[in-house]
Amino acid sequence: MLDLLRFGSDGWGDEIARGAGMTLAVAILAYLIGILAGSGVAAAKLSGPAPVRWLAAAYTTIVRGVPALLVIWLLFFGGSGLIGWVAGLFGYSGPVELSSFAVGVTAVGIVSAAYAAEVIRGAVTAVPKGQLEAARALGMGRFLILRRILVPQALRYALPGLGNVWQMTLKDTTLVSVVSLAELMRQAYLGMQSTRQPFLFYVTAAILYMIMTTCSEALFRALSRRAERGVRRAVNN
Amino acid sequence: MNIDMILSSLPALFAGAWVTVQLVVLSLSLGFVLALAVAFGRLSSNRVISGGTGVYVFLFRSTPLLVQIFLIYYGLGQFAGIRESFLWPVLREAYWCAIIALTLNTAAYTGEIMRGGIQAVPFGQIEAARALGMSRALLYRRIVLPQALRTILPAYGNEMIQMVQATSLASAITLIELTGAARTIASRSFQPVEMFIIAGAIYLAMNFVIAQGVRWAERKNAAAG
Numbered sequence: 046m047l048d049l050l051r052f053g054s055d056g057w058g059d060e061i062a063r064g065a066g067m068t069l070a071v072a073i074l075a076y077l078i079g080i081l082a083g084s085g086v087a088a089a090k091l092s093g094p095a096p097v098r099w100l101a102a103a104y105t106t107i108v109r110g111v112p113a114l115l116v117i118w119l120l121f122f123g124g125s126g127l128i129g130w131v132a133g134l135f136g137y138s139g140p141v142e143l144s145s146f147a148v149g150v151t152a153v154g155i156v157s158a159a160y161a162a163e164v165i166r167g168a169v170t171a172v173p174k175g176q177l178e179a180a181r182a183l184g185m186g187r188f189l190i191l192r193r194i195l196v197p198q199a200l201r202y203a204l205p206g207l208g209n210v211w212q213m214t215l216k217d218t219t220l221v222s223v224v225s226l227a228e229l230m231r232q233a234y235l236g237m238q239s240t241r242q243p244f245l246f247y248v249t250a251a252i253l254y255m256i257m258t259t260c261s262e263a264l265f266r267a268l269s270r271r272a273e274r275g276v277r278r279a280v281n282n
Numbered sequence: 283m284n285i286d287m288i289l290s291s292l293p294a295l296f297a298g299a300w301v302t303v304q305l306v307v308l309s310l311s312l313g314f315v316l317a318l319a320v321a322f323g324r325l326s327s328n329r330v331i332s333g334g335t336g337v338y339v340f341l342f343r344s345t346p347l348l349v350q351i352f353l354i355y356y357g358l359g360q361f362a363g364i365r366e367s368f369l370w371p372v373l374r375e376a377y378w379c380a381i382i383a384l385t386l387n388t389a390a391y392t393g394e395i396m397r398g399g400i401q402a403v404p405f406g407q408i409e410a411a412r413a414l415g416m417s418r419a420l421l422y423r424r425i426v427l428p429q430a431l432r433t434i435l436p437a438y439g440n441e442m443i444q445m446v447q448a449t450s451l452a453s454a455i456t457l458i459e460l461t462g463a464a465r466t467i468a469s470r471s472f473q474p475v476e477m478f479i480i481a482g483a484i485y486l487a488m489n490f491v492i493a494q495g496v497r498w499a500e501r502k503n504a505a506a507g
Contacts, residue, residue, distance in 0.1 A: 106486075107482065107486065110443070110447075110482075110485060110486045110489045111447065111481075111482040111485045111486065112446075112447040112448075112449075112450035112451075112461055112485065113447070113450075114450040114451065114453070114454075114461050115450060115461050115464070115478055115481060115482055115485070118461070118464070118465050118468065118474075118478055119474075119475065119478040119479075119482075122468050122469070122474030122475065122478070123474055123475040123478070126475070215346075216346035216347070217346075219346040219347075219348040219349065220348065220451070222348075223454060230346075230348060230349070230352075233352075234352075237356060241360075242360060243352070243353075243356035243357045243359070243360050244353070244356075244357035244358070244360040244361070245360075247349055247352050247353045247356065247357045248353065248357070250349055251345045251349045251350075251353065254344070254345045254346055254349060255341075255344045255345055258344045258345070259344055
C-alpha cells in the first residue's frame with residue numbers, strides 16, 4: 046500500500062511533496078499579508094481618526110466572526126467582479142479572471158490580518174507609556190522611537206499571539222482546496238480518487254501538517270526565547 | 283440588486299442555518315462532556331491515562347480540522363471491517379461524521395482550557411474542603427469545578443465562537459449547512475456576493491447570541507462569588 050507514495054511517475058510521493066510546498070507558499074504569503082495589513086489595521090485602531098477607527102473595528106469584528114471558508118467563497122465568486130469593476134474605472138473592459146492561488150492567498154491573508162491586528166494592538170498597548178515618554182524626552186523622532194523602542198518591545202509581547210495566528214493561517218490553507226488550488230489537501234483528494242485509498246492519503250497529509258505545525262511551534266518558541274533574552278525572571282524556564 | 287431573488291433564497295439559507303445550529307449545539311454539548319474527561323485524563327496520576335489523553339490532544343490540535351473530517355468521512359470507509367460493522371449506518375452519514383469530527387476537535391481544545399482552569403484553583407481551597415471532610419466527588423462538584431468553570435468562561439466563549447465557524451467545513455463533505463447553502467445558491471444564481479453577505483450576517487448574529495450568553499453567565503457568576 047505504501048508504494049503508492051513512491052516518488053516518480055508511478056507514485057504519488059512527488060505530487061504530495063509539491064502539494065506540501067504549495068501549502069507552505071500559500072501560508073507564508075498569507076501570513077506576510079496578515080502581519081503587514083494587520084500592523085496597518087492595528088495602527089488605524091490605535092491612532093486613526095474616528096471613521097478610520099470604526100472601519101478597522103468593523104473589519105476585525107466581521108472577519109473574525111465569519112468562517113474563513115465564507116471569505117474564500119466570497120472572493121472566489123465576487124473577487125473577479127470587483128477587480129473588473131476597478132479595472133473598468135481605469136478604462137479596461139476585458140474579462141478578468143483571478144487564479145485560485147491569488148484568491149487563496151488573499152482570502153487567507155484577509156483572515157490572518159484580522160487576527161494579527163488584534164494581537165499587535167494588544168502588544169503595542171502593553172508597552173509602558175513611560176518608555177515612549179522617555180524616548181521623546183531624549184529628542185528621538187517618530188521613526189526612531191518606532192524602530193528602537195516600540196517595535197522591539199511590542200514584538201516580544203506579540204510573539205506568542207503571532208505564533209497562534211501562524212498556526213491558524215497554516216491550517217486555514219486547507220480550505221483553499223475547495224477552489225481547486227493544488228495544495229496538500231487537494232493532492233491528497235486527487236490521490237484518493239485515483240487509487241481508492243482515502244485513509245492512506247489523508248493520514249499522510251495529517252502527518253505532514255503535524256510536522257509543519259510542530260516545527261513552526263518550536264521555531265516560535267526559539268524566537269520568543271531570543272526576544273526575551275534581556276528579561277530578568279525569578280524562575281528560568 | 284434583485285430583491286425578489288434574495289427573498290426567494292432566504293428559506294434555503296435559513297434551512298442551512300438550522301443545520302449549522304444543530305451541528306454547533308450537538309458538537310459543543312458532546313464536546314464539553316468529552317473535554318471534562320480529557321481534562322481529568324491529562325491530570326490523572328496514572329501515566330498511561332495522562333499520556334494517552336496527551337497524545338489525543340496533540341493529534342487533534344496539530345492537524346487541521348478539514349483533514350480530521352475527511353479522515354473520518356472518507357478514510358474510515360476504506361476498511362471493510364468498518365463498512366460491515368454496526369457503526370457503518372452512522373459513519374456513512376456526512377451529518378454524523380461532521381458531528382464526530384467537530385466533537386473530537388473541540389474536546390481536545392476545550393480539554394486543555396479546562397485543565398488550565400482546574401489547575402488554577404488555589405490549593406488552599408482543596409485543603410479546606412478536605413479538612414471539612416468532603417469526599418473527592420463532592421469536592422470537585424462544589425469547590426473545584428464551579429471555580430474552574432468561572433475561570434475558563436472567557437476562553438470557552440472564544441472556543442464556542444470558533445466552533446460556529448468550524449461547522450462551515452461540513453460543507454466540504456456534502457452537508458448543506460449555512461455556508462454550503464450560500465455557495466449552492468451563489469453558483470446557481472447571479473447574486474453570489476449578496477448570498478455570502480446574508481450568510482455572514484447570520485453567522486455574526488449567532489456569535490452575538492453566544493457573546494451575550496457568555497457575558498450573562500459571567501455577570502451571574504461574579505455576583506455569586
